[in-house]
Each structure stands twice: as C-alpha cells, then as structure tokens.
Amino acid sequence: MTEPIDDLLRGPLVIVNLGLRGFAESLEAQADDVVQVDWLPPAGGDAEMIDLLDKLL
Amino acid sequence: MPQGCAIRKNQYYDSVFLMGVNSRLSKIAGVRQTAVLMGSEKNKVLLGDMGIRAREIDEAGPNDLVIAVLADDEATVRSALEGVDAALHSMEATTTPSEIHTLEDGLRVKSDANLAVVTLPGEYVYAEARKALDAGLHLFIFSSNVSLEQERELKQLALSRGLLVMGPDCGTSILGGVGIGFANAVRRGTIGVIGPSGTGLQEFTCQVHHAGGGISHAIGTGSHDLSNDIGGSTTLMALEALERDPSTDVIALVAKPAGDQTLRVLTARLQACTKPVVVCILGRSDRAPDAGLEWMPTIDAAARAAIEMCGMPATGWTSTLTISDPGLSPDVSARRPPRQRFLRGLFAGGTMCYQSQQILSQAGLTVFSNAPLGVDGLLENPEQSVEHTLIDMGDETYTQGRLHPMIDGTLRAQRILAESVDPEVAVLLLDFVLGTNAAKDPVGDIVGAIIEGRHRRAKEAGNLTVVASICGTEDDSQDLSQQASLLMEAGVHVFWSNARATDYCIELLRDQQEVA
Numbered sequence: 005m006t007e008p009i010d011d012l013l014r015g016p017l018v019i020v021n022l023g024l025r026g027f028a029e030s031l032e033a034q035a036d037d038v039v040q041v042d043w044l045p046p047a048g049g050d051a052e053m054i055d056l057l058d059k060l061l
Numbered sequence: 062m063p064q065g066c067a068i069r070k071n072q073y074y075d076s077v078f079l080m081g082v083n084s085r086l087s088k089i090a091g092v093r094q095t096a097v098l099m100g101s102e103k104n105k106v107l108l109g110d111m112g113i114r115a116r117e118i119d120e121a122g123p124n125d126l127v128i129a130v131l132a133d134d135e136a137t138v139r140s141a142l143e144g145v146d147a148a149l150h151s152m153e154a155t156t157t158p159s160e161i162h163t164l165e166d167g168l169r170v171k172s173d174a175n176l177a178v179v180t181l182p183g184e185y186v187y188a189e190a191r192k193a194l195d196a197g198l199h200l201f202i203f204s205s206n207v208s209l210e211q212e213r214e215l216k217q218l219a220l221s222r223g224l225l226v227m228g229p230d231c232g233t234s235i236l237g238g239v240g241i242g243f244a245n246a247v248r249r250g251t252i253g254v255i256g257p258s259g260t261g262l263q264e265f266t267c268q269v270h271h272a273g274g275g276i277s278h279a280i281g282t283g284s285h286d287l288s289n290d291i292g293g294s295t296t297l298m299a300l301e302a303l304e305r306d307p308s309t310d311v312i313a314l315v316a317k318p319a320g321d322q323t324l325r326v327l328t329a330r331l332q333a334c335t336k337p338v339v340v341c342i343l344g345r346s347d348r349a350p351d352a353g354l355e356w357m358p359t360i361d362a363a364a365r366a367a368i369e370m371c372g373m374p375a376t377g378w379t380s381t382l383t384i385s386d387p388g389l390s391p392d393v394s395a396r397r398p399p400r401q402r403f404l405r406g407l408f409a410g411g412t413m414c415y416q417s418q419q420i421l422s423q424a425g426l427t428v429f430s431n432a433p434l435g436v437d438g439l440l441e442n443p444e445q446s447v448e449h450t451l452i453d454m455g456d457e458t459y460t461q462g463r464l465h466p467m468i469d470g471t472l473r474a475q476r477i478l479a480e481s482v483d484p485e486v487a488v489l490l491l492d493f494v495l496g497t498n499a500a501k502d503p504v505g506d507i508v509g510a511i512i513e514g515r516h517r518r519a520k521e522a523g524n525l526t527v528v529a530s531i532c533g534t535e536d537d538s539q540d541l542s543q544q545a546s547l548l549m550e551a552g553v554h555v556f557w558s559n560a561r562a563t564d565y566c567i568e569l570l571r572d573q574q575e576v577a
Contacts, residue, residue, distance in 0.1 A: 008223040009302045012175055012199050013278055015237040020167040020198070022189060023180030024077050025156060027203070027242065030497040031178070034239050039174070041167040042159040043181055043189075044073050045123050 062093060062131050065138040067145055068117045069126040073099060076182065078152060079126075080464045084471070085148045091137035092130060100125040103184065107461070164192050178241060179204055179228070186229060187211040194218050194226075201241050202228030202283065209290045212283070216294040225302070226295055228283040232259020235266065235279040237308075242281070243467060245496040246536035250275015252367045253309035255299045257282045260410030260494060261315045261343075261360060263532050264559060268364035270534050271557055274373060277309040289320030293327050304336055311337045311370045313363055317415055318344040328354070337370040339363050343416050344434055358423075359416060359560040397487055401523045404566055405480045406451035406490040407473050409466040409503075410532065413492040413559040414453040420563040421449065426570070431456050446480060451490070467499045470506035477507065481514025481525055488526045488569050489514070492559055493548075495533025495541060504531075504544040512551050526569055527553045530562035 019038040021028035028040040074082075083097040096111060098104045100121030108118055113129045121127050130141045161167050168174060177193035179186055183206025190200055194215065207229035219226045227234050227241075234241045238249045243259055247270040254269075254276065256262045262279045269276060280303070282295040296314070303309045312334060319327065319342060331338050331354055339355045341363035357363040404421070408414035414432055421428050428434075431443035432453040440450060443458050454466040454473050466473050473491075480486050489511075493503045500506055511527055518525040529548055535541045548555045556562040 007302070007305075008197070009199070009225045009298065010305060012225060013236060013302060013306050013308075015239070017176050017236060017239055018171055018174045019176045019178055020164060020171060020174045020193075021178045021180075022164060022167070023178075024075050024203075025159075026077060026498055027178055027180055031239070031241065033497075036239055037171065039161060039167050039171045040159040041161045041164060043075075043164075043185075044162045045185060046163070 063133070063135045063138050064113055064129065064131045065135075065142055066113065066115050066118055066127060066129040067142045068100070068121050069128075069145075069149075071124050072126045072149075073124050074126065075180070077464065077468075078156075080469075081152050082128075082145075082148050084464070084469065085151075086128070086130065086141055086144070089132075089137070089141050089144070091133040092141050093133065094131040095141070096127070096129040098127055099123055099182075100127045101182070101184065164189055164196075168196055174198055176201060176236075183207050183229070187215065190215050190226070191218070194222065194224055197222070197224070199225045200227065201234055201281070202226065202231055203242050204228070205230040205284075209285060209288070212285060213291055213294075216291065220294060220298065225280075225298055226283075227281045230284040231281040233262045233279065234281040235262075235276055237278065240497050243494070243496055243498050244279070245270070245532070245534050246538075247534055248275035249277070251277055251308065251310035251371055252313060253277045253303040253306065253311070254279045254313040254315060254367075255282060255296055255303070256280075256315040257284050257286050257296070258315070258317055258412040260532065261317070261412035263494060263496060264360045264410070264412065264416075265313065265315045265341075265364055267532050267534055268361055268558060269367060272364060272368050272373075274364075274368045274371060277306065278303065287316055287319035287323050287327070289322045291323075293319070293323045296327065297330060300330060300334065304334055309336065311339065311367050313339040313367045314341070315360055315363060316342045317412065318342060339366045339370065343412070343419055359420065360412075361558050361560040397523045398484075400485055401487045402570070403483075403485045404449045404451075404488045404490060404570060405446055405483075405486050407476050407480070408451065408453050408492050409455060409470075409473065410492050410494050410559070411453045411455050413494075413530070413532070414451050416559055417490065417563040418451055420560060421451075421567065424567045426567075431458060446483070448485075452476065467494050467503070470500060470503060474507050474510035477510040477514050478517075481518055484521070484523070486525065487523075488528060488566050490562060490566050491527065491529040491553075492562075493529060493531045493533070493544065495531065495537040495539040495544065497538075499539070501539065502544075503539065504547045508547050508551050511548075511553060515552060527551070528556070528562050528566050528569070529553050530556045530559040532557075532559070 022041045022043050031038045079097045086095040101123040132138045177198045178201045180203045186204045186207045247266045266276050280299040286295045303312050341357040418434050429440045429450045433439045533541045
C-alpha cells in the first residue's frame with residue numbers, strides 16, 4: 005500500500021514556506037513549486053486570543 | 062551605560078531580517094549593544110536580562126518592533142535610534158514582500174501543496190504545524206524552542222495520518238534532489254540517509270559526493286527525535302519509507318548519541334531492515350558489533366561503508382578527500398616554544414565540534430567544550446578556553462538574538478583573534494559549511510581574522526598553524542575551489558572532511574606527550 009510519505013519522496017514537492025524568505029528563495033532556485041507566506045501572528049500575537057480562535061475554528 | 066529604545070507599532074518582521082538590521086546598528090561607532098526584536102513576552106524578558114527596561118517596552122505587543130541601543134553616550138544612542146528607519150527601509154528595499162500572510166491563504170494558492178516548511182518563532186510553531194497536518198501536509202520545521210510535549214503531540218498526530226514531521230530544530234533535508242534548509246548540491250544516487258543533526262547530514266552527503274556516490278534522500282528528523290521523550294518517531298518512519306523507496310539501495314543513519322531506550326528499539330528495527338544499513342552514532346563508537354549492522358566510528362567511515370555497499374570501489378578515498386595535504390613538516394613543532402602546545406577548535410557545525418572531540422579523545426587528549434562529549438569536559442566559561450578546547454559556536458550562548466555562525470562569521474572572527482594571542486595555542490581548527498542558506502562567502506568573512514591572527518603570532522614567539530575543513534561541493538553556490546584557495550593563500554591546511562582535518566591536528570600535536 006502506498007503511504008503519503010512515499011508520494012512525498014517520489015515528488016514533486018509543492019511547498020508552502022512559512023517564515024524566512026531565504027528558504028523560499030533557495031527552493032525556487034532549485035526550480036521548486038513554492039509559495040512564500042510572509043507570516044504574521046494571528047490576533048495581533050495575543051496568546052489568549054490565538055488560543056480562543058483555535059478553539060472556535 | 063546610556064540606553065534608549067524605539068517602538069514601531071504593528072511592524073512584524075522575520076528573525077533574519079531583524080538580525081540584519083541589528084547587525085547594521087551594532088556596527089555604529091560607540092554602540093555597545095543592540096537588540097532589534099518583536100515585542101513578545103519572551104523577548105521582553107530577554108531585554109530585561111540585558112538590563113534594558115522602559116515603559117514603552119512593557120507596553121509593546123508581539124506585532125510591535127522594539128529597537129534598543131546601549132552606547133557610550135546619549136548622543137550615540139539618539140543617533141543610532143534616528144537611523145533605525147533608514148536601516149529598515151534599506152533592508153526592505155532588498156526584498157519583495159508577499160501578499161500572503163497565513164497558511165490558509167498559502168494553501169488557497171497551492172491547493173496541491175504536500176510540504177510546509179516552517180521557520181517561525183518557536184512559540185507559534187505548534188498551532189501552525191497542527192493546521193498543516195490537518196491539511197494533510199508533511200512538515201519540515203526548522204524552528205527550535207518547541208517543547209518536547211508539543212513535538213511529541215505533533216509526531217503522534219502525524220504518525221496516525223502517515224505524515225512525516227522533520228523537526229523541530231531540523232537543519233537539513235534533501236528530498237529527491239531538492240535541498241531544504243541548509244543543504245549541499247550533491248549528486249543524486251542510491252544512498253538514503255537519516256539523521257537528527259543538520260551538519261551531520263551535510264558532512265555525510267558531501268563525503269558520499271566526493272567519493273563518487275550519490276544521495277537518494279537525506280531525511281532530517283530534528284535534534285530531539287532520538288531522545289527517549291520522542292522515541293525516534295520520525296527516524297523510524299523515515300527508515301520504513303527508505304526501505305520501500307525504489308531509488309534507495311543502502312540506508313545510513315548518522316547521529317549524535319541517542320537515548321538508551323530509543324536506541325534499543327531503533328537497533329532492533331535496523332537489524333530487521335531488508336536493505337543494507339550503515340550506522341554512525343557519534344559517541345557510541347565503542348559499541349560491540351550487532352548482527353547485520355555496521356557501526357562506524359566517524360561520518361567519513363560511514364560514507365565509505367555506504368559507498369562500498371553500493372558496489373563502488375573506495376580506492377583513492379584519502380587523496381580524494383584532501384584538498385591540501387602538505388604532509389607533516391617535521392620542524393613545525395620544533396619551532397614552537399614548549400608552552401605553545403594546545404589546540405583550539407571554533408566550529409560553525411555542532412556535529413563537526415562533536416566528532417572532533419570524539420576523535421581527539423580517542424587519541425588520548427583531554428578536551429574541553431561548551432558542548433562536551435560528557436559532563437567532565439564542560440568548559441566552565443565558554444568565553445575562556447583552557448588547554449585543548451573546542452567551541453560549538455552554533456550553541457545558544459552565541460545565537461541568542463544573533464544569526465547562526467553558518468550565516469554570520471562575525472563572532473567566530475572575533476574569537477579567532479582572541480585565541481591567536483593566547484601564547485599556549487599551537488593549532489587552530491575550523492570548519493566551513495557551504496550550501497543553501499549559508500553565508501555567501503563563509504571563508505571571505507573570516508579569512509581576514511585568520512591572517513591577522515597568524516601575523517600577530519608571528520610577531521611574537523612561535524607560530525600558529527591553522528587547519529580547516531570545508532563541507533561543500535563544487536556545485537554549491539559559494540564556489541568550493543575559490544573558498545579553498547582563499548584559505549590556502551592564507552597558509553591554512555585545508556581538508557574536505559572534518560575527521561581528516563582533526564586527524565591532521567593530532568599529527569601536528571603528536572610530539573606532545575599526552576597524545577597516545
């Protein structure tokens with residue numbers, strides 16, 4: 005039976021890059037399918053609000 | 062000391078950007094210390110520890126940028142803070158911002174995504190990683206500062222869904238030829254490797270490459286995966302995947318010490334593996350042979366064994382690995398004053414530091430380190446080397462609020478100069494790591510300090526021998542041959558392998574009685 009990880013190793017990689025832009029750039033340089041997320045903390049970074057939102061969503 | 066701070070409300074930047082701004086501010090004459098960071102609770106504590114306190118900082122939130130400066134006088138503080146916006150704009154001009162700010166939006170653009178690469182501050186990782194797993198994505202988590210409880214939960218959830226979690230604190234992976242994080246441009250081939258250490262994987266894959274072999278996949282697992290707390294969850298999953306993978310013929314495991322309980326489970330699983338397996342667990346080289354398993358003492362030996370298992374000859378191995386092997390100059394030690402007899406190692410790669418300690422210890426040397434093999438070797442003050450000392454400059458002491466030495470050589474250059482003037486130092490051992498996301502010119506960033514250090518020593522009595530290894534390939538963007546040439550022009554003995562460079566240091570020190 006094929007496991008999800010087997011598909012990952014077989015490729016191609018389609019990547020969501022959360023955070024450091026340099027990582028996305030180095031992946032793009034290897035001709036990879038990558039989308040850069042300039043990530044921002046949700047709820048203004050308020051830990052209690054993030055926790056509440058996570059429970060609601 | 063005079064200090065001041067500035068706050069920029071609702072301006073969120075990633076850590077590399079902030080450290081770039083920090084680096085610019087810290088170079089202003091008269092500035093003693095700077096901090097450029099987001100106003101999270103953790104960072105506010107860090108600022109307090111630095112002695113920086115202000116009402117504006119207390120009121121800042123996680124999305125607010127905080128800039129703090131300590132300087133010789135008030136005028137320098139004011140001038141540095143006034144230059145903040147210019148530094149920010151100058152840094153921003155070099156990047157093109159993305160309009161996508163959440164994982165959900167990213168997935169709307171790439172609905173077929175199969176991997177999330179996460180480099181967020183540790184406190185935000187768990188929630189985002191859970192969302193990625195819920196969306197069916199595998200994970201590469203570069204971030205550190207994720208609790209073991211959270212790591213365990215993420216890996217258990219991933220396991221139940223057949224998803225791979227590389228990390229947290231995962232520096233390197235190469236999947237089907239694609240390097241993620243810090244990785245070298247190595248040939249594709251039939252050797253699959255698994256490991257918790259980024260530079261360990263980089264060194265192994267480069268050694269295989271230099272010997273003419275190739276890599277099918279290099280799967281980083283994160284530095285805590287082989288602990289008893291985590292139980293090798295990712296390692297075991299990766300092992301099973303490589304066992305099934307048609308492009309992998311030989312499997313290698315390269316690691317620093319594992320938890321005893323995890324090691325027992327892992328050993329049993331490795332013994333049952335249907336493909337040839339090579340194991341190198343540094344610090345475990347005295348291990349008795351296990352049926353069907355090749356335990357290798359060094360990364361070089363593991364790479365050589367893996368190559369041989371692929372049916373390739375290992376002939377010419379030594380010469381292939383050596384860029385410059387000047388041989389032992391018999392008068393090198395004779396020219397030194399008797400008290401000049403110690404080795405100092407300054408490493409960007411944690412595994413390089415660890416492996417060098419192991420090799421030196423096995424040669425009978427007593428070695429101290431900020432990241433020692435055992436508690437006996439712990440350096441009391443990481444800033445103060447004693448006798449034979451090896452420093453892992455990627456350790457938290459040196460990276461808190463700063464870029465890793467693989468990206469920024471500033472601190473290592475300073476330490477090279479400091480060690481060079483110690484009259485007891487005979488040999489300096491360094492490593493240079495090339496590849497994606499590493500410094501553009503790692504040798505160029507440091508070679509000035511090497512030249513200056515050797516010059517200072519030459520003016521006094523004795524001489525300073527500098528030995529270095531380069532972890533990289535000719536296909537890395539930094540130009541391997543140019544990096545090696547820069548070192549050799551500075552009189553450095555250069556090797557393509559940390560183990561070989563360390564062996565060479567032992568040869569240089571062999572006249573000393575304590576070497577076995």
